[in-house]
Amino acid sequence: MRHIKNRVLSSVMLAVCALIVPFTASAVEQEMKYVAITAIVEHPALDNVKKGVEDELKDNGYIVGENLKLQYQSAQGSSANAAQIAKQFVASKPDVIVGIATPSSQALAATTKTIPIVFTAVTDPVVAKLTPSWDASKTNVTGVSDALALETQIDVMMKIKPNLKTIGYVYSPGEVNSTIVLKQLQEILTPKGIKVIAAPAQRTSDIPTAARSLKxxxxxxxxxxxxxxxxxxxxxxxVANESKIPLVASDPDSAGRGAIAALGMSYYNLGRQAGKIVIRILNGENPGDIPPQVGNVTQLVINTKAAERQGVVLSDEILNMAAEVVEK
Known part of the structure; x- marks a missing residue:
């Protein structure tokens, strides 16, 4: 009788185990990861970064609602909002937070020293005090920079305006990225006899006035x-169209919006590159062991209609250099 009871008990235990094992495996497969994304503002370049991160996650099996919780907030151009969003995100304890652009990334880094942060669309993470160097930080921060070689930018400018003597630079003095580039431009161009005239615009509403000051x-x-x-x-x-001042940008999307030429990062690919780092962290890597990277896809976009409006005749040489020619 005892043997029969033992056999029955063993059969029951085996049946229970058979039920538990598949359930456990399924639970592991469907483990929910939580990624939070914040950007300082919404515009085409940063929107493309966000899309790149999301597509990279999706293409690697992270599906929203199945095994991924994804949250996004824009700071609408406000550093105070960026700080508030950082606090909200940190309190919700995501697995990784993505900071798009310098102010949002700085707000995140100031708020947590433990939750992994992946910055992107940041020109110089060292100057921005996000990482101590370009080596693996040994902290909770890593990411992808959108730093560009200014020499190639200057080459494009010279092809647009061969007798270039003065360059106007409209920028926000509160943005670290922009002040870094201004200093670098002055260091490179002054020995060449080319003057850089800075036109600061603290707010978006100041931009037309800053541009007109360069006429x-x-x-x-x-x-x-x-x-x-x-x-x-x-x-x-x-203002550039009215004043017949050629406009050259470092954001490829700006060509479609009215710049004659734009040589810069593919911000969508920058997002994909950041997404790859996010996945490495979700898979168990420490952000502090991943050195900051620089975006690896650049492209030149030319707008022929903008050239006409701004009084420029484009050479065959620069047209042949373009990855894309638009007429808008």
């Missing part, structure tokens, strides 16, 4: 990925 003083206006400037780019284009 009659510069041969060309150059813009970087300054978030204030890019978010109100059409107002800058309007």
């Amino acid at each position: 009659g003083k510069v041969d060309l206006i150059y813009t970087t990925t300054d978030n204030n400037v890019v978010s109100a780019y059409e107002s800058l284009v309007k």
Whole structure:
């Protein structure tokens, strides 16, 4: 009788185990990961970064609602909002937080020293005090920079305006990325006999006034990925068209919005690159063991209609250099 009871008990235990094992495996497969994304403002370049991160996650099996919780907030151009979003995200304890652009990334880094942070669309993470160097930080921060070689930017400007003597630079003095580029431009161009005239615009509403201050003083206006400037780019284009000042940008999306030429990062691919780092962290890697990277896809976009409006005849040489030619 005891043997029969033992056999029955064993059969029951085996049946229970058979039920538990598949359930456990299924639970592991469907383990929910939580990724939070924040950007300082919404404009085409930063929107493309966000899309790149999301697509990289999706293409690697992270599906929203199945095994991924994804949250996004824009700071609408406000550093105070960026700080508040950082606090909210940290309190909700995501597995990884993605900071798009310098102010949002700085707010995150100031709020947590433990939750992994992946920055992107940041020109110099060292100057921005996000990482101590370009080596693995041994902290909770890593990411992808959108730093560009300025020599190639200057080469494009010279092809747009061969007798270039003065460059206007519209920028936000509160953006670290923009002040870094201004200093670098001055260091490179001054020995070449080319003057850089800075036109600060603290707010987006100041951009038209800053641009008009350059009329009659510069041969060309150059813009970087300054978030204030890019978010109100059409107002800058309007002044460039009226004043017949050639406009050259470092954000490829700006060509479609009215710059004659834009040589810069593919911000969508920058997002995909950041997404790859996010996945490495979700798979167990420590962010402090992953050195910061630089975006690896650049492209030149030319706008022939913008050239006509701004009084420039484009050479065959620069047209042949373009990855894309638009007519808008």
